[in-house]
Amino acid sequence: MATANSWHQGEGSRSARMGQCSDGCPGRSRGRRSRSFLLLAIATYICSSLVLCSTLLCSILLWAQAPGPPSEDVNTSSTDTIQPQYSNVNPTRTTESHTHSGNRTQDNRSVQALGTDGRFQPYQDIETTTVQVNATTVRTTTRTFGRNSDGAKTLAQVTEEEKSTLPGGDSSVVRSTSNPDANGNLQLVQRQIEETKTISKGVEETKTTVMLPGGNGDLAPAMKTQERRQEGADGTMESRKTTLLPDGNGNWQVGETKQTTIHQDGKNRSSEQTVSRPDLDGHLDEVSRTVSKESESAPGQTVKSVETDSLDVPGVTRDGSLHPVELTTTIGKTTSSGQQTSEQEVERPDPGDPGAGLRVTTITIDMVSPSSSGSHATRSIEARDANDNLGIVSVDTAQTTKSQAVKVQIAPSEKPK
Numbered sequence: 579m580a581t582a583n584s585w586h587q588g589e590g591s592r593s594a595r596m597g598q599c600s601d602g603c604p605g606r607s608r609g610r611r612s613r614s615f616l617l618l619a620i621a622t623y624i625c626s627s628l629v630l631c632s633t634l635l636c637s638i639l640l641w642a643q644a645p646g647p648p649s650e651d652v653n654t655s656s657t658d659t660i661q662p663q664y665s666n667v668n669p670t671r672t673t674e675s676h677t678h679s680g681n682r683t684q685d686n687r688s689v690q691a692l693g694t695d696g697r698f699q700p701y702q703d704i705e706t707t708t709v710q711v712n713a714t715t716v717r718t719t720t721r722t723f724g725r726n727s728d729g730a731k732t733l734a735q736v737t738e739e740e741k742s743t744l745p746g747g748d749s750s751v752v753r754s755t756s757n758p759d760a761n762g763n764l765q766l767v768q769r770q771i772e773e774t775k776t777i778s779k780g781v782e783e784t785k786t787t788v789m790l791p792g793g794n795g796d797l798a799p800a801m802k803t804q805e806r807r808q809e810g811a812d813g814t815m816e817s818r819k820t821t822l823l824p825d826g827n828g829n830w831q832v833g834e835t836k837q838t839t840i841h842q843d844g845k846n847r848s849s850e851q852t853v854s855r856p857d858l859d860g861h862l863d864e865v866s867r868t869v870s871k872e873s874e875s876a877p878g879q880t881v882k883s884v885e886t887d888s889l890d891v892p893g894v895t896r897d898g899s900l901h902p903v904e905l906t907t908t909i910g911k912t913t914s915s916g917q918q919t920s921e922q923e924v925e926r927p928d929p930g931d932p933g934a935g936l937r938v939t940t941i942t943i944d945m946v947s948p949s950s951s952g953s954h955a956t957r958s959i960e961a962r963d964a965n966d967n968l969g970i971v972s973v974d975t976a977q978t979t980k981s982q983a984v985k986v987q988i989a990p991s992e993k994p995k
Contacts, residue, residue: 671698681710700725714743733758748775769797780809802830815840832856845874865889867900875909882908893932903927905936920944938968952978 669692677684685706690698703723711717717740724734739753751772756764767790774784784805792798805819816839823833833855840849849870854862865888872882887900894901905925912918921943925936941960946953955976960968 670701683708699729700731703731716741733762733764736764746776748773750774766797767791777806782807800824801833813842815842831860832862835862847872863889864900878912878914880910882910891927891932892929893927902936916948918944918946941968954978 671690673686673688673690675684675686685708687704687706688700689702691701693699702725704720705723706718706720708716708718717738719739720737721733722735722737723731726732734757736756737753738756739751741749741751743749751770753770753772754766755768756766759765769789770786771789772784772786774782777783784803784807786803786805787799788801789797790800802822803819804822805817807815807817809815817837819836819838820832821834822830825831835854836851837854838849838851841847847870849868851868851870852864853866853868854864857863866886867888868884868886870882870884872880875881884904884906885902886904888903889896889898889900891901891903903926906922907925908920908922910918910920921941923938924940924942926939928934928937939962943956943958945956947955957972957974958970959972959974961971963969963971
């Protein structure tokens with residue numbers, strides 16, 4: 579852990595480090611009815627993906643060494659083993675395997691947790707099968723398994739997705755999620771239908787319907803979204819996403835709108851997103867605004883800042899104006915040897931003195947070092963203690979070992995003589 583500890587040099591050196599991004603970071607200036615909010619929260623929760631690791635270290639490692647897509651005429655098989663060692667939770671060990679054969683791809687993920695006897699025990703398994711049905715259709719089935727009280731492998735959830743590409747670049751996706759009941763029989767608990775169409779050159783629209791079981795057990799629409807994206811001639815992308823919720827009388831009402839504008843200028847990228855929700859009278863009011871900027875401040879170094887203003891500030895009564903509630907600044911570096919480091923500072927208002935402006939609340943430092951046999955990752959987190967001082971609260975490490983991919987050339991069958 580010496581590498582992580584060497585970064586902990588106090589407030590003065592931290593300010594000096596963050597001062598390097600002065601040219602690339604922005605300045606720091608700057609009810610709906612309860613039923614609708616509850617529906618929106620529930621719908622958002624059920625549509626979220628399942629978190630597989632207790633921290634982001636596993637995903638960072640996999641991203642750092644993700645292999646490219648296999649050739650269509652070659653079967654491949656490879657296995658990764660990730661062994662995080664967390665200072666604040668029980669250690670886990672994750673094994674990833676990838677097999678590609680013909681039109682079928684199989685990805686398996688096995689997570690083991692340290693048991694009371696000091697040995698790793700199976701905890702969770704995720705099996706994903708992807709089949710290229712034809713030139714326009716891809717079917718993906720994901721099965722998630724857990725362990726019961728006896729340690730036996732039990733099916734926890736099945737997600738089936740079928741994506742079809744239509745003429746003209748349009749596409750449709752149907753995603754169904756089923757959970758086993760008390761008798762182990764699969765019951766459909768959610769279906770999501772997504773249709774994307776090209777309206778005109780540079781204009782695309784996606785309509786999504788989320789269906790949930792109703793009072794009689796049949797699936798019924800519970801949420802709809804409509805998103806329209808339009809490309810500009812100057813590298814600008816604009817989108818507007820509207821979320822619709824049922825009002826109980828068979829009518830659909832606007833629950834939220836998101837307006838996003840993205841500018842791309844070479845290696846510099848900026849975006850602004852505003853979120854509006856209806857007030858008690860049904861009028862849309864802007865409730866938050868997020869401004870993001872990303873640039874390359876030096877060769878191999880990127881700076882990204884995300885500033886969020888909101889109507890709601892902890893400890894402060896709404897006054898009808900937006901106020902800064904969070905500023906995240908991330909500096910990423912990649913060396914010529916492939917080593918990646920990232921330092922992120924998060925600033926939020928002081929709950930005890932919200933009018934004093936933003937202050938640093940957490941600092942997260944990630945380092946990924948690749949090697950021929952895998953990768954090693956370290957994550958160091960600093961946070962404020964009971965005395966309001968920043969100090970290291972955890973140092974986590976993860977190690978991957980990567981097997982060589984086995985490739986089998988598919989030879990054409992010999993023609994009979």
